Amino acid sequence: MTNRQPPRARLTGAAGLFFDFDGTLAGIQEDPETVTPVSGVIPALTALAQRAKVVGIVSARPLSFLAEHFDEVPGLRLSGLYGLESSIAGERFTDPEAAGWEPAIREARERAQEELPGDVRIEDKRLALAIHYRSAPELRSGIEDWVSATAAATGLDVRIGRMVVELVPPVRRDKGSVVRSWCEGLDTAWYFGDDIGDRAAFEALAERQHDNPGFTAVRVAIVNSESEHGLAEQADVVLDAPSAVVGYIEDLLDVSRQG
Ligand SMILES: [Mg+2]
Incomplete structure (x- = not known):
């Protein structure tokens, strides 16, 4: 089942869309090594990267794992280990601290x-x-x-x-630090996440919206049988599975094309 809801913001102006990986773009599995993005994620992100200003994935996974699955999406930013490693425009960075x-x-x-x-x-x-x-x-x-x-x-x-x-490492980085830096210069940003580590990203969007009344934040929670941390209560949109994230992106592309 997918609970498709009409997107409440459009891909106009300088838009950014940021995604967690596990439980958001991929199902949860017993063996984390065998996890792959759900069907439709690669074409959806590829289309999105052509339309939005910034599209990125921020995950607890190492950058090498993310690159293996997403290197074929042109222009996609990747941030691994909660921002300790990242890849932007093909260039890789490790946090010096x-x-x-x-x-x-x-x-x-x-x-x-x-x-x-x-x-x-x-x-x-x-x-x-x-x-x-x-x-x-x-x-x-x-x-x-x-x-x-x-x-x-x-x-x-x-x-x-x-x-x-x-x-x-005792270095203060989280998904919020990544999202905060990726939001520079954007008018609208979405963050999609399913887990406790995504809360910092939700908070970064909320802060930016508070400080910049012209900025629109859309926080999307993906809930599943293991959700236990109240992320849905902080969300603007709630989806029930990674496949629904693909549907949401497709709707967003369609609506924004018509608009
Ligand atoms: Mg996750």
Whole structure:
């Protein structure tokens, strides 16, 4: 089922559209490595990138993963690890403050491999270490304790996601910092997200709208069976699946073409 709602803003003027990846442009799966964008995402983003001023994806995934799936979309911006790595117009950047934390991430990975049970999945993203417990949700509190202790020992920060806890450089970046910088010069911006980490992006749009009354923000929440964090309450539009995001983009392109 898709709950198609008429878009409340149009692709006029300087528009930007920003997307989370997992749960927003792709379904959630047991093995994060096998996740791919849902059908229709690539052509929809390609059409959008020709019409809007800025189109970008901002994710907890490493940039290399995003590039593998989206390199074929011309002009699409990619931001990985919540903004620690990005690619704009084909040029790649690593946040200089975060780069120095690579050895601490390596140390945390070695500890994790020695100390954590085998049924959690350890993902080394170079500038972040993710501990996935989707296959063993009962381990959650033990993993959170281990992560807090490791953060204290290494100086890394903790970031909590859905069925995942991450150790990250203590550098203040989140999806909100990325969206804030990508909104420069825009009149209208959309952000599509499904998870707790997307709240910062919603807040960045709300702030910009508050500071610039001429700016229109559209916050789109994708809700699913694992949603538990009230993102929908902060949203202007609620969709029920990544396939509905594709429908929303198609409607937006159609409506804006007529308008
Ligand atoms: Mg997500």
